[in-house]
Amino acid sequence: MGLRRGHRAKPIEWLAEKLIFVVSLSAILIVFLIFIFIGREALPVVFGQMNTALVQKTIPVDQMDKLSPAQFQDYLGLTKEQFASMDRDTLKTLMELKIESTKESSTDKDASVNTAQWRYLLSPHRWTGYDAPKYIWQPVSNIPKYNIIPLIIGSLKVTIVALIFAVPIALAAAIYVSQLARPRVREFAKPIIELLAGIPSVVLGFFALIVMATVLQHIFRTQSRLNALCAGIALGFSVIPVVFSIAEDALTSVPRSYVQAALALGASKWKAASQVVLPAAIPGVFAAVALGFGRAVGETMIVLMASGNASIVSWHFFDSTRTITATIAAELGEVVFGSAHYRVLFLIGVLLFAVTFLTNMTADIVMNRLKIRIEGKR
Amino acid sequence: MISTATATHAANLPRHGRRRFRAARIDWASLVGTGVTGFATLLIVTILAVILGNIVINGLPYVSWRFVSTGTATDMFDVNKAGILPMIFGTTARVILMTLFVLPMGVLTAIYLTEYARIHSPFTRIIRSAVNNLAGVPSIVFGLFGAGFFVRFIGHGMDSAFHSGGATVWGQPALLWASATLAVMTLPVVIIATEESLRAIPQGLREASLALGATKLETIIKIVLPQAVPGIMTGAILAISRAAGEVAPILFTGAAYYMRDLPKSLHDQFMDLGYHIFILSTQSPNVDKTRPLLYATVLVLLCLTFMLNIVAIFVRANMRKKMRMLH
Numbered sequence: 001m002g003l004r005r006g007h008r009a010k011p012i013e014w015l016a017e018k019l020i021f022v023v024s025l026s027a028i029l030i031v032f033l034i035f036i037f038i039g040r041e042a043l044p045v046v047f048g049q050m051n052t053a054l055v056q057k058t059i060p061v062d063q064m065d066k067l068s069p070a071q072f073q074d075y076l077g078l079t080k081e082q083f084a085s086m087d088r089d090t091l092k093t094l095m096e097l098k099i100e101s102t103k104e105s106s107t108d109k110d111a112s113v114n115t116a117q118w119r120y121l122l123s124p125h126r127w128t129g130y131d132a133p134k135y136i137w138q139p140v141s142n143i144p145k146y147n148i149i150p151l152i153i154g155s156l157k158v159t160i161v162a163l164i165f166a167v168p169i170a171l172a173a174a175i176y177v178s179q180l181a182r183p184r185v186r187e188f189a190k191p192i193i194e195l196l197a198g199i200p201s202v203v204l205g206f207f208a209l210i211v212m213a214t215v216l217q218h219i220f221r222t223q224s225r226l227n228a229l230c231a232g233i234a235l236g237f238s239v240i241p242v243v244f245s246i247a248e249d250a251l252t253s254v255p256r257s258y259v260q261a262a263l264a265l266g267a268s269k270w271k272a273a274s275q276v277v278l279p280a281a282i283p284g285v286f287a288a289v290a291l292g293f294g295r296a297v298g299e300t301m302i303v304l305m306a307s308g309n310a311s312i313v314s315w316h317f318f319d320s321t322r323t324i325t326a327t328i329a330a331e332l333g334e335v336v337f338g339s340a341h342y343r344v345l346f347l348i349g350v351l352l353f354a355v356t357f358l359t360n361m362t363a364d365i366v367m368n369r370l371k372i373r374i375e376g377k378r
Numbered sequence: 379m380i381s382t383a384t385a386t387h388a389a390n391l392p393r394h395g396r397r398r399f400r401a402a403r404i405d406w407a408s409l410v411g412t413g414v415t416g417f418a419t420l421l422i423v424t425i426l427a428v429i430l431g432n433i434v435i436n437g438l439p440y441v442s443w444r445f446v447s448t449g450t451a452t453d454m455f456d457v458n459k460a461g462i463l464p465m466i467f468g469t470t471a472r473v474i475l476m477t478l479f480v481l482p483m484g485v486l487t488a489i490y491l492t493e494y495a496r497i498h499s500p501f502t503r504i505i506r507s508a509v510n511n512l513a514g515v516p517s518i519v520f521g522l523f524g525a526g527f528f529v530r531f532i533g534h535g536m537d538s539a540f541h542s543g544g545a546t547v548w549g550q551p552a553l554l555w556a557s558a559t560l561a562v563m564t565l566p567v568v569i570i571a572t573e574e575s576l577r578a579i580p581q582g583l584r585e586a587s588l589a590l591g592a593t594k595l596e597t598i599i600k601i602v603l604p605q606a607v608p609g610i611m612t613g614a615i616l617a618i619s620r621a622a623g624e625v626a627p628i629l630f631t632g633a634a635y636y637m638r639d640l641p642k643s644l645h646d647q648f649m650d651l652g653y654h655i656f657i658l659s660t661q662s663p664n665v666d667k668t669r670p671l672l673y674a675t676v677l678v679l680l681c682l683t684f685m686l687n688i689v690a691i692f693v694r695a696n697m698r699k700k701m702r703m704l705h
Contacts, residue, residue, distance in 0.1 A: 024490035172418035200623020270408035298516020360514040
């Protein structure tokens with residue numbers, strides 16, 4: 001009976017296993033899809049195929065017979081249907097109009113610059129009206145400027161403030177909760193600190209914007225109310241639970257016998273924690289900080305609301321700051337699909353994804369090593 | 379002797395001995411270390427208390443039944459007239475839809491990882507690191523992904539396949555795409571929670587079931603899964619509470635600044651609690667007039683996410699206790 005049942009069930013068994021297997025691939029698939037679909041939108045900028053120059057090389061009207069239909073469409077910015085519906089005279093007029101408008105707008109030398117090239121994305125350029133080469137992010141202007149250096153500096157600055165604020169506190173709390181606190185205190189403190197992770201980032205952003213910014217401005221007498229310091233500290237609030245729970249896990253996973261041995265040799269509880277447990281769990285602590293960094297770099301709503309969003313190149317913590325994430329969040333909703341601005345926003349999205357991907361990978365590898373070390377497997 | 383003592387004995391015995399030897403010397407390093415780390419813990423708890431206290435004190439007087447049960451009638455920035463029903467509706471709808479997407483996917487993946495895959499095969503390791511990686515991807519990147527993949531690729535694909543007239547039905551931000559984006563974002567949460575609960579089930583139960591002639595699939599459906607229900611629920615609740623407060627992924631995939639009516643179908647946009655908080659705090663023409671409304675809205679969102687969080691913590695604690703008894 002049992003045997004027959006087993007036989008009858010077999011194809012379904014097989015099918016179910018395959019189905020479950022296929023679904024389990026979705027996590028891998030999604031990581032790939034993220035890469036592909038964000039990268040796809042950024043590709044034209046990566047390969048320098050976008051052209052934002054207002055003034056482009058004009059073609060004299062008498063050469064119009066030499067142009068292919070594809071070149072026409074590209075030159076005059078027409079769709080296939082529009083091109084097909086036009087006769088020769090209309091095209092001729094359009095070409096004349098183009099030459100005329102080009103002549104009008106060519107007073108500024110910047111008008112002929114293709115600002116979506118790598119050169120202008122990364123290195124400073126002396127724009128008309130400036131007396132020195134500058135890094136400028138100014139995507140909505142007559143001549144759009146897409147230099148991403150101010151955004152990268154902004155992201156790093158806010159992240160550094162957040163980590164300086166959050167990491168020492170979170171690590172100290174992790175040591176205390178996992179090693180020094182009495183069991184009753186531990187059972188009380190751990191869920192409370194993890195509850196901090198449950199506060200949505202938009203609420204932290206709101207708190208920084210409405211309450212903290214005013215308080216901090218009073219204390220430090222800063223010029224701009226919203227600045228990197230304010231955003232960084234609020235960001236720290238969201239980093240603390242990340243660092244805390246991973247570090248606490250790592251510290252707790254160190255075998256109890258280590259501590260017992262240290263105590264038996266006459267060490268105090270603090271000595272055992274700081275000189276035996278902490279060194280043993282160092283990879284986990286490193287992973288905690290790495291993931292905290294990833295969280296801080298990628299956080300959006302807090303910096304969007306509390307950092308002031310001025311894209312200036314400055315390492316000063318009291319200056320208003322614009323980060324990569326805030327730029328994407330603030331600008332993607334309003335860009336024209338397929339424009340250079342749109343593509344550059346996806347490009348910095350790819351950059352952000354790449355950075356956090358590498359951080360996560362590093363943390364993952366380090367954590368695995370810690371597990372192997374503690375479980376004693378090779 | 380000490381090596382055979384229990385943990386509490388090991389902690390107490392040496393201390394008594396040491397006190398007798400050097401009672402005169404105070405262990406400063408220990409004192410400072412414990413003090414500083416204890417203070418850090420206290421600081422975090424204080425920060426949490428200040429944030430929550432501030433929001434509750436300023437928000438509670440303005441939360442009323444009218445506030446949560448009416449729409450934004452005339453002035454969305456005035457606390458005496460505005461209501462947040464459409465936002466509560468939108469947030470609830472997107473979260474429920476998300477759960478429908480993410481739960482089957484997450485649970486099946488976890489079942490594969492615990493029941494079928496060999497633990498140390500390289501393939502399993504790749505899946506697991508992909509899951510871990512996904513957990514750390516910034517939410518705004520999910521927003522970009524949702525806009526590029528769901529809205530542009532799938533949505534436009536559906537439009538050009540079914541609506542040949544060039545009408546845009548699916549190829550725009552919509553409730554469906556926001557939910558799908560959030561499902562992708564919360565997938566690791568569900569996988570990790572379910573996996574944990576599946577691993578906690580004693581191997582003996584599975585072996586007993588197999589020994590009685592049940593097939594593997596029957597064992598999973600009838601023995602393993604019922605035991606794992608609390609764990610799966612924890613995962614779902616954690617995913618919901620994470621998704622309920624997220625704003626960045628839905629910025630370009632479905633959230634609307636203002637809508638007169640509630641969304642009627644999956645391809646409508648919707649208003650959202652978190653996004654509404656963002657709008658109220660950054661776009662208001664009169665900050666002081668909007669502040670009470672803002673606090674009240676934040677309080678409602680916090681209640682929603684915190685209640686879910688606390689339920690998840692309790693379910694999980696209960697589950698762990700039960701599992702300890704089973705082992």
